[in-house]
Amino acid sequence: MLGVVIPLEDSKNKQASVKPLVDLTKADMERVNQLILSKAGSDVQMIPEVANHLISSGGKRLRPMLTLASASMFGFTGDAHIKLATAVEFMHTATLLHDDVVDESDLRRGKSTARMIWGNQASVLVGDFLLGQAFRMMVDVGSLDALDVLSTAASVIAEGEVLQLSVAKNMETTEDDYLSVIRAKTAALFAAAAEVGPIVAKTDKASRNALKSYGMNLGLAFQLVDDVLDYGGKAADLGKNTGDDFRRRQDHPCPSSCPIPLARPRSAASGARRSEGGESSDQNLEKALGLITRYGGLTDTIAQAQHYGTIARDALAPLPESPWKDALLEVIDFCIDRVS
Amino acid sequence: MLGVVIPLEDSKNKQASVKPLVDLTKADMERVNQLILSKAGSDVQMIPEVANHLISSGGKRLRPMLTLASASMFGFTGDAHIKLATAVEFMHTATLLHDDVVDESDLRRGKSTARMIWGNQASVLVGDFLLGQAFRMMVDVGSLDALDVLSTAASVIAEGEVLQLSVAKNMETTEDDYLSVIRAKTAALFAAAAEVGPIVAKTDKASRNALKSYGMNLGLAFQLVDDVLDYGGKAADLGKNTGDDFRRRQDHPCPSSCPIPLARPRSAASGARRSEGGESSDQNLEKALGLITRYGGLTDTIAQAQHYGTIARDALAPLPESPWKDALLEVIDFCIDRVS
Numbered sequence: 001m002l003g004v005v006i007p008l009e010d011s012k013n014k015q016a017s018v019k020p021l022v023d024l025t026k027a028d029m030e031r032v033n034q035l036i037l038s039k040a041g042s043d044v045q046m047i048p049e050v051a052n053h054l055i056s057s058g059g060k061r062l063r064p065m066l067t068l069a070s071a072s073m074f075g076f077t078g079d080a081h082i083k084l085a086t087a088v089e090f091m092h093t094a095t096l097l098h099d100d101v102v103d104e105s106d107l108r109r110g111k112s113t114a115r116m117i118w119g120n121q122a123s124v125l126v127g128d129f130l131l132g133q134a135f136r137m138m139v140d141v142g143s144l145d146a147l148d149v150l151s152t153a154a155s156v157i158a159e160g161e162v163l164q165l166s167v168a169k170n171m172e173t174t175e176d177d178y179l180s181v182i183r184a185k186t187a188a189l190f191a192a193a194a195e196v197g198p199i200v201a202k203t204d205k206a207s208r209n210a211l212k213s214y215g216m217n218l219g220l221a222f223q224l225v226d227d228v229l230d231y232g233g234k235a236a237d238l239g240k241n242t243g244d245d246f247r248r249r250q251d252h253p254c255p256s257s258c259p260i261p262l263a264r265p266r267s268a269a270s271g272a273r274r275s276e277g278g279e280s281s282d283q284n285l286e287k288a289l290g291l292i293t294r295y296g297g298l299t300d301t302i303a304q305a306q307h308y309g310t311i312a313r314d315a316l317a318p319l320p321e322s323p324w325k326d327a328l329l330e331v332i333d334f335c336i337d338r339v340s
Numbered sequence: 341m342l343g344v345v346i347p348l349e350d351s352k353n354k355q356a357s358v359k360p361l362v363d364l365t366k367a368d369m370e371r372v373n374q375l376i377l378s379k380a381g382s383d384v385q386m387i388p389e390v391a392n393h394l395i396s397s398g399g400k401r402l403r404p405m406l407t408l409a410s411a412s413m414f415g416f417t418g419d420a421h422i423k424l425a426t427a428v429e430f431m432h433t434a435t436l437l438h439d440d441v442v443d444e445s446d447l448r449r450g451k452s453t454a455r456m457i458w459g460n461q462a463s464v465l466v467g468d469f470l471l472g473q474a475f476r477m478m479v480d481v482g483s484l485d486a487l488d489v490l491s492t493a494a495s496v497i498a499e500g501e502v503l504q505l506s507v508a509k510n511m512e513t514t515e516d517d518y519l520s521v522i523r524a525k526t527a528a529l530f531a532a533a534a535e536v537g538p539i540v541a542k543t544d545k546a547s548r549n550a551l552k553s554y555g556m557n558l559g560l561a562f563q564l565v566d567d568v569l570d571y572g573g574k575a576a577d578l579g580k581n582t583g584d585d586f587r588r589r590q591d592h593p594c595p596s597s598c599p600i601p602l603a604r605p606r607s608a609a610s611g612a613r614r615s616e617g618g619e620s621s622d623q624n625l626e627k628a629l630g631l632i633t634r635y636g637g638l639t640d641t642i643a644q645a646q647h648y649g650t651i652a653r654d655a656l657a658p659l660p661e662s663p664w665k666d667a668l669l670e671v672i673d674f675c676i677d678r679v680s
Contacts, residue, residue: 042499042502044499044502044503044506045506046502046505046506047499047502098464098465098468101460101461101464102460102461102464102465120441120442120460121441121442121505122502122505124438124441124442124464125438125442125498125501125502125505126498126502128438128471128494128497128498128501129495129498129499129502131468131471131494131498132491132492132494132495132496132497132498133495135475135487135491135494135495136488136491136492136495138491139484139487139488139491142484144479144482144484147475147479147487148476148479151472151475151476151478151479152472152476154468154471154472154475155469155472155473155475155476156472157468157472158465158466158468158469158471158472159382159384159387159469161465161468162382162384162386162387162462162465162466162469163384165386165461165462165465166384166385166386
């Protein structure tokens, strides 16, 4: 086994959980799930087949829960947040469908990817359909502010994915590049998901900015930890194999979606950067993991995640106490504790 | 040569031209071209490279000209139609980028496709970026009606592409299926492009419906003729080789994007429907073309295009006379005359 033991400085007695958020949003999430099924429907049979394969594959649906919570915490009770939460989940699902094509992935959440079953073509086009449906729901809500936030996120996410593609081929990728990628491809949607709640609740600008900052920094922490998990273990949690990202990208000397960029500047050795002929993927992976560990790649990545988690926590500080706020705060620890 | 001679019943003395529309929209199209360059820009260098490769490849930009004309004909002079025309062109460009990946195309408009130069990954992701930018421009315009029309078109286009994928694998594809595909994948965007003009010009509902019907029926005629051109000749006009769609799809017994569905119901022979072992692509193509011609596939397709052209013409009849109206009417003949 290639798992790496991660020393945690302050392991807690009680494991943080997403359960309080799940419980608080339970009734609304049932409405979201109904709307997902309805809006992924089409007379073209392949569309609900492909969409539901991914939608029903057991994702946590963290992003739509953020939208629901960030509207409900300001007393909102209409149905705009249901539609926007569904739109956010569709944007995420569309991104995953396209990502799996771009990354040539075989597995996601422990199941075959849609592209392995229906082909790359269907994955690209059903992703496009879901994105179109997401925009229709936003238009239906009728808030130009929410449309602005979410359409901007759509551009930024795609831009981040192209950046990832560019830096993956570049030896000179820096820690800044890596952070730019995860800020755009992951954190931007977390930020937008959390910001549209206060928008539909018509609350003040300060609250809107607080939720936006919470979402952005939570998203950064979430992705940093995800990347550590890909190298460090707990494969079962991710439904993919440890080192998958590395194996897939080992032709590229500097995988962008991994903690290597954080370790590399400190490393005098170049052995982790380029795979040498005659060695197996696993030998290369083991060597890379050794170097990443020696130069603190994983522990530093976790420290970074904790840093962003603290900013997310601080962002919510000015907001009045409520079960919603507590649940959102606990989600920060939940995201980071996945590596403990 | 595999070209087929198309007998035209009423060949005109004067070739219809897109030039009057080009001349009338010239100043506005310069503003659109500036906005295209600006909104396809990004610090991520690969994005403008990929986008501009396709954008500068010499398409006619018929769709944005429809938006400009359909706003200007009602006296609109702001900049909303510039933004919406650019958004329409971006939606079209995103579709082409994804189409080339889905169809595994090597050539478009006589040039290598983006996916041949930068890869499928970049084509998928830059397409996503352009779609995001398109929505941002629509949001910037601030018309929920225009957003509704264009976001619905985005869903319908993707749905049509998935339908095309499904029917391409189905022996029993009917003429209705074929028309559903081209209505969704092509005509829906022509309709939306023409409908958003009267929307931003804040004209009456009847004018809006007139332009929508004009665009829808023009789009149907346009795609029918495009498909005839793919089988019947004038390869230079399309920048691809005659029979490309057939060769690419000959594993599928019934290519959807071709006039075969119009010929097949009349054909007792099954030879055109399934490629037989031991024959070259060209032999199969020749056999298919023979059957399509014998059963009137191409001439009937042109007759259908003329039928939709007539509906498009009738749709504009109630509108006041103007150079704009004349130019839009001439575009109908221009689209159909391409096969003469």
